[in-house]
Amino acid sequence: MDPLQELLEWATSHGVRLNGIAPERIPGCGIGVLATRNIQADEIVLDVPTNCLRTLSTVPKARLRKLSETSITVHGILAADLTLDRSTKYTPWDNVIPCAADLASMPLTWPAELQALLPPHSRELLAKQQAKFNRDWAAVATAFPDLRAGEGREEYRYAWLLVNSRTFYYLNAALKRRRGITKDDHMALQPVADLFNHGDEGGCHVEFGSDGFAFRATTPYKKGDEVKICYGRHGGDFLLVEYGFVMGENCWDETLLDEVVLERLDERQRERLEDAGFLGRYVLDREAVCHRTQVALRLLCCKVGKWMRFVDGNDDGEASQMAVDTLLLELLREYATKVDDTIEQIRRLEVGEQLQRDILVERWRQIRRLLDTSIESVEQESRT
Numbered sequence: 508m509d510p511l512q513e514l515l516e517w518a519t520s521h522g523v524r525l526n527g528i529a530p531e532r533i534p535g536c537g538i539g540v541l542a543t544r545n546i547q548a549d550e551i552v553l554d555v556p557t558n559c560l561r562t563l564s565t566v567p568k569a570r571l572r573k574l575s576e577t578s579i580t581v582h583g584i585l586a587a588d589l590t591l592d593r594s595t596k597y598t599p600w601d602n603v604i605p606c607a608a609d610l611a612s613m614p615l616t617w618p619a620e621l622q623a624l625l626p627p628h629s630r631e632l633l634a635k636q637q638a639k640f641n642r643d644w645a646a647v648a649t650a651f652p653d654l655r656a657g658e659g660r661e662e663y664r665y666a667w668l669l670v671n672s673r674t675f676y677y678l679n680a681a682l683k684r685r686r687g688i689t690k691d692d693h694m695a696l697q698p699v700a701d702l703f704n705h706g707d708e709g710g711c712h713v714e715f716g717s718d719g720f721a722f723r724a725t726t727p728y729k730k731g732d733e734v735k736i737c738y739g740r741h742g743g744d745f746l747l748v749e750y751g752f753v754m755g756e757n758c759w760d761e762t763l764l765d766e767v768v769l770e771r772l773d774e775r776q777r778e779r780l781e782d783a784g785f786l787g788r789y790v791l792d793r794e795a796v797c798h799r800t801q802v803a804l805r806l807l808c809c810k811v812g813k814w815m816r817f818v819d820g821n822d823d824g825e826a827s828q829m830a831v832d833t834l835l836l837e838l839l840r841e842y843a844t845k846v847d848d849t850i851e852q853i854r855r856l857e858v859g860e861q862l863q864r865d866i867l868v869e870r871w872r873q874i875r876r877l878l879d880t881s882i883e884s885v886e887q888e889s890r891t
């Protein structure tokens with residue numbers, strides 16, 4: 508039987524209810540969820556009862572006890588449970604989960620040479636992810652030393668990345684009781700629901716209560732449309748590092764201009780910005796640069812007194828806007844040239860998989876498009 512059909516039979520026999528939707532293979536996106544009939548906004552398209560979830564409460568007690576003696580996260584525990592589980596309890600579900608090769612798009616699996624060419628914000632997110640994974644792996648390897656042999660680390664990393672990209676926010680009594688956990692630890696894996704792909708503008712609202720999860724359409728769908736949920740208002744760097752994909756249009760996309768802005772600041776200027784709380788994190792989104800960027804660029808264009816009045820809100824910045832825009836334009840063009848050089852550099856590389864290099868180039872192209880849009884709008888502004 509087709510593994511998807513088997514999953515549906517298994518899930519419905521456990522109380523999962525699909526209403527007007529069915530999972531299908533979607534080129535370039537693995538499996539996704541399609542509307543099997545026209546769906547009205549506000550209809551509940553999927554119910555997943557609590558008894559189907561994999562959470563801290565479904566981890567066998569002996570396994571949980573051993574892991575709890577370490578400083579492992581809930582994420583790490585769920586991944587250890589996936590790695591160590593030899594039961595057949597979840598076989599139909601396991602059979603549709605992406606295999607290790609499918610996760611080659613996740614930067615955590617890339618060779619260091621490619622990781623080093625990620626955009627700065629992706630690199631920063633990856634460094635945090637890597638540190639979290641290293642801590643969890645150290646804890647698991649302490650609790651279950653047998654895993655250190657052979658491919659144990661790779662197997663654990665595979666499970667860890669599945670948990671990273673397929674869990675939902677969830678809170679129950681066991682999670683509430685656990686000491687020292689944060690919002691990031693409120694995790695549950697749920698069958699069928701984990702097949703929804705991400706859309707930047709959502710498509711379904713996800714609610715959970717004591718009975719389980721309900722997915723409610725927020726917009727009408729025509730038969731054959733892909734039904735999506737929004738994983739969060741994430742820019743492209745976050746989607747790439749946490750989920751391993753780049754999407755065509757993303758209304759939440761943004762990039763950091765730190766590389767080109769910080770280079771222009773001398774030590775004294777950096778100190779001033781640091782003291783005022785404005786050093787770094789200069790964001791360009793699809794609309795404009797952020798206020799932090801305006802503050803940093805003004806320090807490069809204005810006398811210190813005037814700059815301080817702007818920072819304190821006693822100067823609206825109107826008089827210095829033209830000089831700031833001229834400098835901004837210069838920096839955007841400079842960054843655009845750097846982006847082009849990086850794309851060329853990646854194209855010449857032969858390390859890693861072609862798919863990984865293509866994704867990396869695509870992420871830089873998205874950044875180039877953000878820069879182009881901004882360059883055009885600043886140029887237009889300065890002409891009027």
Ligand SMILES: C[S@@+](CC[C@H](N)C(=O)[O-])C[C@H]1O[C@@H](n2cnc3c(N)ncnc32)[C@H](O)[C@@H]1O
Binds near residue numbers: 603605706749
């Ligand atoms: C929760 S799963 C969704 C189901 C998944 N497509 C599958 O085959 O099992 C999340 C993963 O789906 C893929 N994905 C989700 N949204 C996507 C999108 N808009 N474009 C491309 N891939 C997407 C990514 O690989 C991501 O890590």
